[in-house]
Amino acid sequence: MFAFSLYVRIKSKKRSLFLILFFLFVPGLTTGQHLTAAYYKRDLDTLRKAFEATYPSLYRFNTKASIDKVFDSCSNAINNGTTDYDFYRTVKLILSAVRDGHLGCSPSDTFKKKIEDSDKYFPFSLIFLDNKAFVDCGNKNALPTGTEILSINNENINDIRKHIFNYIVSDGIIETKKYWILSHSFWFYYNLVYGQQTVYQVKYRSDNGQIATIIVDSELRKDTKCQSIIPEWEQAQSLTYPLSNTALLYIPNFTDDGFAGFLDSSFRDIKQKPVLNLIIDLRGNGGGRDVYGSLLYSYLTDKAFKYYASLEKPTVFLTAADHPNLAVQQPNADNFNGNVYILIDGLSFSVTTEFCAIAKDNNRAIFIGEETGGTYCGNTSGGTKEVLLPYSGITLFIPTTKYTMAVTDAKNKDRGIIPDYHVLPTIKDLIQKNDAALNFALRLVKEPWQQKKARP
Numbered sequence: 001m002f003a004f005s006l007y008v009r010i011k012s013k014k015r016s017l018f019l020i021l022f023f024l025f026v027p028g029l030t031t032g033q034h035l036t037a038a039y040y041k042r043d044l045d046t047l048r049k050a051f052e053a054t055y056p057s058l059y060r061f062n063t064k065a066s067i068d069k070v071f072d073s074c075s076n077a078i079n080n081g082t083t084d085y086d087f088y089r090t091v092k093l094i095l096s097a098v099r100d101g102h103l104g105c106s107p108s109d110t111f112k113k114k115i116e117d118s119d120k121y122f123p124f125s126l127i128f129l130d131n132k133a134f135v136d137c138g139n140k141n142a143l144p145t146g147t148e149i150l151s152i153n154n155e156n157i158n159d160i161r162k163h164i165f166n167y168i169v170s171d172g173i174i175e176t177k178k179y180w181i182l183s184h185s186f187w188f189y190y191n192l193v194y195g196q197q198t199v200y201q202v203k204y205r206s207d208n209g210q211i212a213t214i215i216v217d218s219e220l221r222k223d224t225k226c227q228s229i230i231p232e233w234e235q236a237q238s239l240t241y242p243l244s245n246t247a248l249l250y251i252p253n254f255t256d257d258g259f260a261g262f263l264d265s266s267f268r269d270i271k272q273k274p275v276l277n278l279i280i281d282l283r284g285n286g287g288g289r290d291v292y293g294s295l296l297y298s299y300l301t302d303k304a305f306k307y308y309a310s311l312e313k314p315t316v317f318l319t320a321a322d323h324p325n326l327a328v329q330q331p332n333a334d335n336f337n338g339n340v341y342i343l344i345d346g347l348s349f350s351v352t353t354e355f356c357a358i359a360k361d362n363n364r365a366i367f368i369g370e371e372t373g374g375t376y377c378g379n380t381s382g383g384t385k386e387v388l389l390p391y392s393g394i395t396l397f398i399p400t401t402k403y404t405m406a407v408t409d410a411k412n413k414d415r416g417i418i419p420d421y422h423v424l425p426t427i428k429d430l431i432q433k434n435d436a437a438l439n440f441a442l443r444l445v446k447e448p449w450q451q452k453k454a455r456p
Contacts, residue, residue: 035391040078040087043389044071047091047396050387051098056314056402057380061099061172061414070097084111087392089192092167099414101171101349101373102381104397120218121187122152122200125226127427128183131158134427135204136183137226142214143204145229146427150211151203152190164189170373171353172414176346177373187224229430233284239266246277246445248438251296254288254351260295267299267334277445278336281343281438283369287350287381294325297358298332300340300365305329306406307358311382313401340365341441344419349373350381354405356417361407366444369423369437372416378403 048071051058058067074090088107095103106112124138126149135147149157161182167189168178182189196218203213237259238250247270256262270278280296294307308325311318320327342365344356353374359365360376382401389396412418421444425436 037078037080037082039391040082041075043087043391043394044075044078046387046389047094050385050396050398054314054385054400055380055398056312056400057100058098060380060402062097067098070094084392088394089167091394092192096167096169099170099172100380100399101169101177102379102399103169106395106397108393115188116221118220119191120196120220121224122190123216123219123224125224125228126183126186127230127430128161128179129424129427131161133157133161136228136230139223139226140216142216143202146207146431148205149202150205153197153201160190164193167193171375171379171416174346174371174373174375174416176370176416177349180346187221231433237262239269241273242442243445245274246279246442247275248279248281250281251285253285254292259292263295263299264334267332267336270336271334275338277339277341279341279343279438279441282348282352282356283343283345283437284347285352286347287352290323290325290351293351293355294329296355298329299335300359301331301362302335302337303331305358305362308403309406310404311401312404339445341444342367343369343437343441344372344417345370346373350379353379353416354403357405357407360417361409366421367417367419368421368441369419371418374416375413376405376407376409376415376417377413378405
């Protein structure tokens with residue numbers, strides 16, 4: 001059940017959910033029109049003031065001096081030759097520099113239409129794994145799926161990746177989520193950062209190890225769409241038993257209205273069976289309702305626990321009367337006391353990372369997969385403030401609540417939950433639809449030292 005999925009930000013009763021489709025249409029290419037430098041600088045000033053008035057985490061991962069330097073550098077780069085395209089790219093650079101994966105911005109509908117209808121792009125979808133890139137799919141038959149891309153227009157592909165990462169938002173210094181975003185929208189970000197190209201000189205390594213170069217033309221977006229080898233995530237939560245002593249709880253999101261009932265029936269069912277091991281699959285889960293994270297952990301412990309250390313608005317700290325996760329949480333009567341394994345990846349974000357942080361801090365689970373997309377210390381989300389930059393027409397999306405988790409490790413505040421076992425699928429795994437992380441977990445539970453119940 002590993003895959004890649006794109007979503008939109010949606011409103012829930014407790015919290016705005018930020019997920020990935022937002023990014024696909026958030027960066028936009030402009031018509032090339034431009035204002036005078038004074039108007040762009042006014043919009044830049046509006047952006048800075050909006051951050052200072054509504055965003056409580058401007059200096060969570062940066063010093064004031066470093067943020068000042070980013071704004072000053074961007075302002076100094078604006079001149080009367082600056083285009084709307086250039087300014088949008090500047091805004092994306094600033095948002096990425098703040099290091100918050102819940103931040104976003106969007107161009108006008110006109111720009112979005114231009115993206116889909118008239119701009120031309122790199123004709124292949126790419127998958128980025130570690131420091132390499134591979135062909136996912138394309139309507140041209142020149143490069144088959146799995147072909148390794150070495151360079152584009154004489155620039156090393158890993159240097160291209162590093163450059164583009166400067167324009168993709170993410171919590172702290174986490175890169176796993178950026179990999180996922182880029183893997184499904186390279187066509188888009190390449191144009192954003194490098195501009196439109198008529199042709200591309202592509203250096204590649206074939207399956208037999210031979211290195212060659214090919215020239216390909218740019219294409220309209222409609223002509224680049226193709227069938228990805230990365231399967232779609234299932235949208236329905238489920239409980240299965242892949243082994244007689246092992247339960248698999250698949251949770252694709254924390255938004256389902258029936259989630260509490262699903263957990264209740266699932267853990268009752270688990271309790272009636274000889275289950276020693278529980279695998280919880282949270283890959284691709286971008287978050288949802290705050291209380292669902294604490295509810296899930298209540299089924300994994302027999303002790304009272306703290307969940308949030310604090311919730312901070314720009315001018316006030318919230319109390320337990322404002323949010324139930326600030327109160328001491330109680331274990332569920334049907335809690336599971338066996339071994340727990342949690343599958344995570346770069347799209348495990350927001351509420352999902354909050355749950356993982358508490359499970360990690362309490363040594364309650366073994367984590368398998370990739371570093372989560374959200375930081376261990378907390379995030380900034382909650383209600384979102386929309387701010388229009390009046391001259392460029394860019395809309396900002398700024399989260400307004402700083403979440404701090406009740407965890408003890410403050411050293412790695414800019415990193416996510418690091419897995420105990422780093423398991424990344426290879427391009428061969430993706431082509432053959434081999435779920436590397438789940439298969440690793442199933443092998444792990446069969447180890448002799450795992451054949452017992454254990455709770456720290």
